[in-house]
Amino acid sequence: MEQGGNGKQKGKRKSLRDSVVWITGASSGIGEAMAYDFSRMGARIILSARRTDELERVKRNCEGPEENIRIIPLDLSETDSLTGKASEAIACWGEVDVLLNNGGMSQRALAAEAEMPVIRRIMEVNFFGTIALTQAILPHFIARKSGYVIVISSVMGKIGTKYRSTYAASKHALQGWYDCLRQEMYEHDVDVSLVCPGFVKTSITLNSLTADGKTYARMGDGQSKAMSAETFSRKLIPKLEKRKAEIFIGGPEIATVWLKRLSPALLNAVLKRAKVT
Template identity: 60%
Template sequence: MYYENKVVWITGASSGIGEALAYALNEKGARLILSARRTDELERVKSNCKGDPDNIAVLPLDLTDTDLLAGNAKQAESLFGSVDILFNNGGISQRALALEAELDSVRRLMEINFFGTIALTKAIVPGMIERGHGHVVVTSSVMGKFGTKYRSAYAASKHALHGWFDCLRQEVIDQGVDVTLVCPGYVKTDITKNAITADGSKFDKMGSAHKEAMTPEQFADKLLPKVSAGKEEIYIAGREIWAVYLKRVFPSLLNKILRRIKVT
């Protein structure tokens, strides 16, 4: 019942986890605002949803255009009168050695994963505070808790999200706004194929670990009950979840393990 008739805005809704969330939330009776860059893909997702199409709106946006996101937020609020839940799900990954990654590619990744996410949140949370309720959900990663080779900027962006949203939670919890950070492990999406390399070009390969990972639909089914339960931080992963706990208790051991394993 948590999602029924709630207005839920999903970024990164054109594929992967965002698309799966759209279908799952649609079945739970939520009114949806679907956002990503590709309008045609958003329309495809909308057409695959069941029920009344008037309860699903398409709102294209680009998280790198941070100056436009406040206007996008006003558009979103005007579609159904408010936004009750914001799923900050848009983002990209990286496959590049730290010393080889060009600063322009690092800035682009940070612009999408961090600055775009916080700009959209800053634009939408005041309305939640005014109404006395709201929920911000952020797709981070287990990489927000530790780092491996080839993902320096990606891990940095996810660590930054945890710092910023942990602070935001303390500032808005007494005003009725919940903040949930979600840490997926490997999910079978195109995130590796779409990852950027050292010069900013597309990696265009599927990571070996992602081939055998859980599907986005399985991930969404596990995630939504935890979000509705008000969890502040959620981990959904396979064996890679143990790295999160090793980092807390035996960080030196984790570093030794990560140095030896194959990372793709």
């Protein structure tokens, strides 16, 4: 399911294979899979996440010339550092064409029990860190009259289920912020795409935070039976080439987005009876 385009652009768009692509959350899951696909395409890529050793592993497994891959470790919760990280990214090749905001964390906790420091931590990474990094790169895009901001959001940015209140809140917040940004960027020829995955088999559930901030350390049923990150990436990249405003990729769970629009009461009845893990 795709929605709309990013409007008529005056600037010259580069194909993704000719672009410098900066990927956050590149040390595992969707970010890692996309790094491999972009490297196969011939793009120059910048890999970012907290764990330098894992970024080095991903770099070794990428295809193409080693000089086409750079590493910039970063922590999205350290928002004051992100302007400097953007300068580092631009300095790699003198330009960045695409920022792929993929870094984030999930949650498994009842809303009434989640401790406020844990709520703040999730919002800091998923929302504040993501928009701070985007703000850091936007002057570069605006000055060049060219750029592409991609945000890996979630179906949870459109609906809500048990145990994911803060995660859903962070994704709903991303949807609103980037919808507004898209309107503001038309005149600067900068595209904005929101990607809403359904279930994808990654470690995000294993690494989810519980009410007191401990690691959940279990694989949810939805993730365990879902498409792989590699399949997701292969489905996503052709859609990114079209620069659609919104992109939905997943299984039957994608239908919940339509159901909420058509009949919120019916969706609520379905979710009320559903087994959610």
